[in-house]
Amino acid sequence: MVFSRMRLNSCFTVARPTGPACTSDGPTGFSYHEALHLPVAATGPALTTSPSKISSMPQSPTGRPTLEDVARLADVSLGSASRALSDSSLVKPKTLKRVMQAVEQLGYVRNGAARALASRRTFSVGAVYPTLHNPAFADSIHALQQTLWGFGYQLVVASHEYVEEREYEVVRSIVERGVDGLILVGVEHDHQVFDLVRQRKLPLVLTWTLEQPPYGHTVGFSNRQAAYDLTRAVLAKGHKDIAVICGSREHNERARQRVSGTSEAMAERGLTLREEWIIEQPLSVEGGKLAMQRILAMGQRPTAVMCNTDTLAIGALHECRVHGIAVPDQMSITGYDDIVLASLTVPPLATVHIPTAQIGTFSARRLVGLIENRDLGEPPALNHEVVIRESLGPAPSTLQPEMKRGKLSGSARTVADS
Amino acid sequence: MVFSRMRLNSCFTVARPTGPACTSDGPTGFSYHEALHLPVAATGPALTTSPSKISSMPQSPTGRPTLEDVARLADVSLGSASRALSDSSLVKPKTLKRVMQAVEQLGYVRNGAARALASRRTFSVGAVYPTLHNPAFADSIHALQQTLWGFGYQLVVASHEYVEEREYEVVRSIVERGVDGLILVGVEHDHQVFDLVRQRKLPLVLTWTLEQPPYGHTVGFSNRQAAYDLTRAVLAKGHKDIAVICGSREHNERARQRVSGTSEAMAERGLTLREEWIIEQPLSVEGGKLAMQRILAMGQRPTAVMCNTDTLAIGALHECRVHGIAVPDQMSITGYDDIVLASLTVPPLATVHIPTAQIGTFSARRLVGLIENRDLGEPPALNHEVVIRESLGPAPSTLQPEMKRGKLSGSARTVADS
DNA sequence: GTGAAAGCGCTAACAA
DNA sequence: TTGTTAGCGCTTTCAC
Numbered sequence: 001m002v003f004s005r006m007r008l009n010s011c012f013t014v015a016r017p018t019g020p021a022c023t024s025d026g027p028t029g030f031s032y033h034e035a036l037h038l039p040v041a042a043t044g045p046a047l048t049t050s051p052s053k054i055s056s057m058p059q060s061p062t063g064r065p066t067l068e069d070v071a072r073l074a075d076v077s078l079g080s081a082s083r084a085l086s087d088s089s090l091v092k093p094k095t096l097k098r099v100m101q102a103v104e105q106l107g108y109v110r111n112g113a114a115r116a117l118a119s120r121r122t123f124s125v126g127a128v129y130p131t132l133h134n135p136a137f138a139d140s141i142h143a144l145q146q147t148l149w150g151f152g153y154q155l156v157v158a159s160h161e162y163v164e165e166r167e168y169e170v171v172r173s174i175v176e177r178g179v180d181g182l183i184l185v186g187v188e189h190d191h192q193v194f195d196l197v198r199q200r201k202l203p204l205v206l207t208w209t210l211e212q213p214p215y216g217h218t219v220g221f222s223n224r225q226a227a228y229d230l231t232r233a234v235l236a237k238g239h240k241d242i243a244v245i246c247g248s249r250e251h252n253e254r255a256r257q258r259v260s261g262t263s264e265a266m267a268e269r270g271l272t273l274r275e276e277w278i279i280e281q282p283l284s285v286e287g288g289k290l291a292m293q294r295i296l297a298m299g300q301r302p303t304a305v306m307c308n309t310d311t312l313a314i315g316a317l318h319e320c321r322v323h324g325i326a327v328p329d330q331m332s333i334t335g336y337d338d339i340v341l342a343s344l345t346v347p348p349l350a351t352v353h354i355p356t357a358q359i360g361t362f363s364a365r366r367l368v369g370l371i372e373n374r375d376l377g378e379p380p381a382l383n384h385e386v387v388i389r390e391s392l393g394p395a396p397s398t399l400q401p402e403m404k405r406g407k408l409s410g411s412a413r414t415v416a417d418s
Numbered sequence: 419m420v421f422s423r424m425r426l427n428s429c430f431t432v433a434r435p436t437g438p439a440c441t442s443d444g445p446t447g448f449s450y451h452e453a454l455h456l457p458v459a460a461t462g463p464a465l466t467t468s469p470s471k472i473s474s475m476p477q478s479p480t481g482r483p484t485l486e487d488v489a490r491l492a493d494v495s496l497g498s499a500s501r502a503l504s505d506s507s508l509v510k511p512k513t514l515k516r517v518m519q520a521v522e523q524l525g526y527v528r529n530g531a532a533r534a535l536a537s538r539r540t541f542s543v544g545a546v547y548p549t550l551h552n553p554a555f556a557d558s559i560h561a562l563q564q565t566l567w568g569f570g571y572q573l574v575v576a577s578h579e580y581v582e583e584r585e586y587e588v589v590r591s592i593v594e595r596g597v598d599g600l601i602l603v604g605v606e607h608d609h610q611v612f613d614l615v616r617q618r619k620l621p622l623v624l625t626w627t628l629e630q631p632p633y634g635h636t637v638g639f640s641n642r643q644a645a646y647d648l649t650r651a652v653l654a655k656g657h658k659d660i661a662v663i664c665g666s667r668e669h670n671e672r673a674r675q676r677v678s679g680t681s682e683a684m685a686e687r688g689l690t691l692r693e694e695w696i697i698e699q700p701l702s703v704e705g706g707k708l709a710m711q712r713i714l715a716m717g718q719r720p721t722a723v724m725c726n727t728d729t730l731a732i733g734a735l736h737e738c739r740v741h742g743i744a745v746p747d748q749m750s751i752t753g754y755d756d757i758v759l760a761s762l763t764v765p766p767l768a769t770v771h772i773p774t775a776q777i778g779t780f781s782a783r784r785l786v787g788l789i790e791n792r793d794l795g796e797p798p799a800l801n802h803e804v805v806i807r808e809s810l811g812p813a814p815s816t817l818q819p820e821m822k823r824g825k826l827s828g829s830a831r832t833v834a835d836s
Numbered sequence: 837g838t839g840a841a842a843g844c845g846c847t848a849a850c851a852a
Numbered sequence: 853t854t855g856t857t858a859g860c861g862c863t864t865t866c867a868c
Contacts (some may be wrong), residue, residue, distance in 0.1 A: 077855040112596040113534035114845035117860045132560040142550040177530040318762045346764035495839040532861035535844045
């Protein structure tokens with residue numbers, strides 16, 4: 001077993017709930033290593049070797065010990081007990097010690113609801129994502145959660161599965177349950193969402209975008225620019241007939257911006273992104289397959305298909321293999337996001353690297369900064385990066401016989417899949 | 419815009435917070451479609467077209483309207499207002515209507531902390547996963563969250579990143595913050611975790627396992643059996659020299675069971691799983707690469723490598739390609755989990771299909787059943803399924819020249835990637 | 837079916 | 853530094 005049950009130390013750091021490894025940004029108090037290893041009074045005396053004076057303390061009607069029980073056992077006032085646990089520097093070491101001892105003996109665990117009600121702080125933040133079922137978002141959530149934990153915040157997550165009407169319900173539900181701040185994806189949200197959040201003055205961070213929102217702050221990158229840059233790379237390979245597979249563009253400015261980034265780059269070359277070559281599908285592997293099926297059924301086919309996410313691209317790639325279409329010889333495919341698997345497909349997927357983890361990390365920092373009204377530093381510019389891999393090849397018409405296989409202008413590179 | 423601001427209906431269902439699409443399991447009350455579309459009073463009168471009598475209602479010190487404000491405006495008692503929102507069947511339709519009107523006018527949003535404190539229910543559950551950075555877990559969390567939402571519960575997630583000592587901190591922190599139930603992965607947890615949860619009588623569901631825990635219930639499948647079955651399939655291909663790539667087995671009974679399932683199946687054939695061919699690595703693509711590097715550097719190589727997760731397998735597969743090792747001709751590779759991408763690798767990955775989404779769904783149902791003390795039906799037996807795909811081929815020694823490429827005894831099949 | 841009132845367990849102001 | 857006390861906003865008896 002990892003913990004010494006005898007160890008006497010605090011779960012508590014300054015005005016901050018249990019658990020968090022307060023990073024260097026945190027106020028003074030117990031260090032990470034000192035803190036957090038509070039054992040719990042076992043169910044029966046027989047089960048514990050703790051110094052048993054668990055005694056006949058009168059406890060609250062719920063059965064669980066309350067701070068009042070702790071104070072009584074420690075023979076200090078309620079206030080002192082509260083202070084000891086919230087900010088140990090507010091009480092004498094001796095008081096602290098007695099309180100901690102009582103906490104340990106009783107197996108006391110704070111009541112977050114009471115804390116929240118009295119202090120109007122929940123130390124949790126909400127994050128509503130389009131879906132958790134997307135590696136890029138999962139990565140970001142992962143980083144978000146880890147960073148928040150470091151600051152002492154819990155993460156409440158939910159998703160609306162791209163059903164726009166659900167977002168408000170979801171956000172409302174989360175706000176109702178109580179969070180100190182909120183993270184959403186994109187700038188485009190029902191006005192009710194903004195109204196609700198603004199009315200409550202809830203700190204808000206919008207991710208995955210740089211657009212100016214009617215309320216809140218953003219942490220992200222330019223979807224349009226990323227798509228533009230990637231498209232330039234595609235155009236450089238001589239492609240003129242380009243199709244796009246994207247998610248629904250309605251209510252999703254990210255999808256729209258990616259498409260417009262592409263059409264802008266094409267326009268600069270005097271090319272037009274044909275509307276019938278913009279195919280909307282659910283952002284899944286299956287969606288990619290279906291879209292590619294439609295493309296392959298077309299009379300005139302594009303020579304390059306740019307997918308709005310790697311997941312779509314993987315589906316598209318797979319469909320090509322099924323139909324015996326050689327990628328990139330007969331058709332080039334690009335993705336977007338650069339998920340870990342993008343570099344492992346066959347052929348490896350050309351894509352745009354999106355700083356998913358950074359978005360999570362910096363949105364957490366930004367949000368905590370807003371909540372605690374302290375400066376955690378401006379989030380740096382988050383950059384995308386075009387990653388050329390073998391799924392993007394020269395357009396068939398320009399193909400020289402001798403460079404039929406695997407000849408690339410840029411070398412295939414691997415990013416962030418370590 | 420999707421919502422009619424004028425719409426007058428409830429956000430509230432019986433004793434259950436806003437939002438959830440109460441499924442058929444829910445008690446009576448507003449239907450999903452009736453519910454939840456409560457607009458919020460906009461910041462300034464100019465911003466809203468609401469029937470403005472927003473008036474000079476004295477509001478609580480926080481600035482936000484409270485139930486008391488609602489009651490006053492509706493001209494009913496606090497109690498009635500509370501009842502109207504918690505269980506509309508407890509008040510007269512007329513009362514309800516007036517309350518709802520007041521709610522709408524004020525843009526009232528319930529205070530979850532106060533609710534939780536008074537009712538001792540938070541309508542949220544905690545889930546602590548090893549990591550969110552694993553498609554199998556992400557799938558499961560996704561299903562979990564969706565199902566919980568249907569029941570009116572919020573999901574608080576956190577991960578311990580396979581650092582066993584962190585789990586207790588994480589669990590404690592979540593419990594402190596307040597949840598009505600808890601979901602963990604596996605049966606093996608520090609006794610402090612069990613002590614804490616047991617002491618608070620917190621409903622507990624352990625997933626991804628069938629082992630009997632000291633406290634709580636399980637929803638899962640047999641890791642040992644799944645590994646056993648897959649190994650039988652490998653053995654049937656004539657492999658005798660089998661290596662295993664797994665995560666750390668310490669504190670992880672799932673990893674141990676998978677390994678022992680393999681060694682048992684081998685033992686039945688009089689084969690031994692060599693300890694030096696059991697390679698522990700972090701459960702990532704990178705871990706799979708590193709492990710395969712080690713294997714390829716060995717004097718005598720195994721003919722089949724069984725990976726404990728698809729992610730590891732994908733890394734291993736990739737490493738083989740990098741080193742020019744043909745899969746499955748020179749080496750067979752299997753995974754575990756059957757993530758969406760398993761069927762899309764080249765060659766497609768033989769693996770065991772794990773009912774990840776079902777685990778999420780049923781653990782949610784089980785937990786809610788425990789919390790609300792109602793019978794939501796016993797979770798059905800969750801079954802794994804061996805999925806033979808091309809990465810598993812005959813052992814090189816038994817290889818007939820004419821079946822060198824792609825000859826399989828079972829046809830490659832695709833599961834659950836639609 | 838409704839109103840009045842007593843907490844839920846804690847924090848934070850204020851005195852001492 | 854410590855103790856006292858008044859709520860935080862809601863649910864839930866308990867009478868009526």
